Amino acid sequence: MDIGKLSVETQNQMNELFSSILLEHQKVNKIKHSKEEDFSSMEDAIKSYEKNKGRESFFPYLSSGYGHGPFTQLIDGSVKYDLIGAMGPNLLGHSHPLYIKSHLEAATSDVMTCGNLLNYKEPLRLTEEILESVKNSRLKHFWFAGSGSFANDSALKMIWQKKAPKYKVIAFNQAFAGRSIATQDITFNPKYRENMPKTLEVCHVPHFDQKNPQSSLKRTLDALEAIWKKESESICAITIELIQGEAGFVYGTKHFYKEVFKWAKEKNLYIWVDEVQTFGRTREMFAFQMFELDEYVDIVTVGKALQVCGTLYSEELNPSPGLIAGTFNGALATIIAGQKIVNYLRKGPFYGENGRIHQIENAFLSSLKKLSETTCKGKIKYYGGIGTMISFEVGDSDKPSTINFIKKLYQNGIISFIAGDKPTRVRFLLPLSLTDEHIKEIFAIVEKTTLDLF
Ligand SMILES: Cc1ncc(COP(=O)(O)O)c(C=O)c1O
Known part of the structure; x- marks a missing residue:
């Protein structure tokens, strides 16, 4: 038997099974x-x-x-x-077919899940594929997370480590970042954190107003300036969904985002884009690519359509080893699917x-x-x-x-x-x-x- 390869007989059986499941x-x-x-x-x-x-x-x-x-x-x-x-x-x-194929390939593995201590080739392939798809940005690393909320928690910790003791974050009205102990404070709807203590100080500002596009940028920049006047010593980052899912798909223009991000960069803030819902779903694979924001993003979180969740981040944000770890990368079938999905989306007729x-x-x-x-x-x-x-x-x-x-x-x-x-x-x-x-x-x-x- 070749190392890491199924016998021809098993491969043939798998192909037959694949066809009959699909049919x-x-x-x-x-x-x-x-x-x-x-x-x-x-x-x-x-x-x-x-x-x-x-x-x-x-x-x-x-x-x-x-x-x-x-x-x-x-x-x-x-x-x-x-x-x-x-x-x-x-x-x-x-x-x-890629979902079925991923399940079958995972079924031939010796384990159900894989993790951070003992490396497997499937997460290696996924990280290669997804990092290749963001090669025009400064995003150079990917770390797995168990959910979109946890990917956001990791992003926050990486930012905090570099910016300590500046821990406050700017987010947007109507945001949804998840329901973890930290992200529930970024999430705008107070009903999602009834009776919860505050764990994260968040300053919310207005997102793009599709009903008043002309005055949107000024309204947001004014709100940012007002916050900055009071909080410049304590803010570390700005976090945004470029297309807000929970709000019913509210999104701005390239110009709006570029101006907001330029403002953030002038203030030396990290730009953290939450693509947990948008990954794969816009006219480019990432919404930040569709809005041509590659040069601005420092850290991007993904989940949902990828089948696994994780955080993409720049060289500068790479944390010290103790900060981000955990048992699982994820279930093998989902990791195999994640790589196949990114490859299929990149090579297929989907974008542009x-x-x-x-x-x-x-x-x-x-x-x-x-x-x-x-x-x-x-x-x-x-x-x-x-x-x-x-x-x-x-x-x-x-x-x-x-x-x-x-x-x-x-x-x-x-x-x-x-x-x-x-x-x-x-x-x-x-x-x-x-x-x-x-x-x-x-x-x-x-x-x-x-x-x-x-
Ligand atoms: C933009 C965004 N961020 C984060 C999350 C949280 O992801 P999860 O439900 O996997 O924790 C969601 C989930 O809907 C989301 O839409």
Whole structure:
């Protein structure tokens, strides 16, 4: 046996298994509604899970473990369009060949997970691939984390170590950085940290205002200056989501970001970009690349669509060894998938002005425009977003009626989620596996649901 290589016989068996798994999943290829009795027995199973978790589920959803492309099958036999992708991770679509392949390759390994003490070649390959994809920036290292929140915690610690005793951070209104003990203070919504002590001092400033683009930059720079006057001795960094997910996909312009980042650099602050939700999903692989900010970023966090989470950072921010460590890099299947995903995204037809992601964005925005100007006039008043992150507002854009809409849309065969508070938006995190025919069907359902409810 060659070292690290499977025998030809095992490889052949794996190839056969790969084909048969893919063929089985491919049967899940259109919307299907369930029978009443099948739905009831699924509801019973969901109730048991709710009891275990101590909280109700937002949707009556229990996956059968089968799905293909944009379609997911539930244990009641129903099939829906999954346009939220597990809150972002499922960028390629259900049962993507690279996911199946990654599982099979991981199954041939001698371990389930790998970590920082004993190196494996799979995390080596992933770090090579992802660092190659940011080679025009100063990001030179990657460290694995167990979640997006933990990747952000690592970023914060690396910054703190270089800037001690300056520990305050500038963040943006409506930000979401996670729910760890540190990131919950960057996260803007106070409901997410009820009764929590403050562990991190954060100064929030306004993000880009899409309704007032002309005055946005001045408003943000004025707020930054006001903070700087009081806090210049205690601030270490500015952290930002270039496209704010929880806020319903709020984003600025190249000019806005460049000016804000120039301001931060003049003040000698580190620039920390949170790409946990945006990684893979914009018109370039990273949102900072789409906005041409390569020269500014010092530290960038990723997660979700990569299948593993981590922190990319400059030479200067490389911490002393004791600061950042941990048992796991992650599960082998997800690490193998992470490398394959970055490679596939880099080499495939996805990015740039004519890439598939821009085409999907255009198809969704033009369909929403059409509805808002014709049959759903006055009922869909806002639509927006970028890349595979699309949002729109229905009715009066309030939370209760948007939740009601999302639940009705779910019954009609489409899974979405909410974003934002005032206004509340319907949020899609779209898979790349959508075809133009799927998009047509999706908008027939969005139209029907809007007209039924408003
Ligand atoms: C921008 C952003 N940062 C951080 C996180 C936290 O990631 P995780 O849920 O993996 O901890 C999220 C999760 O939604 C996010 O959207």
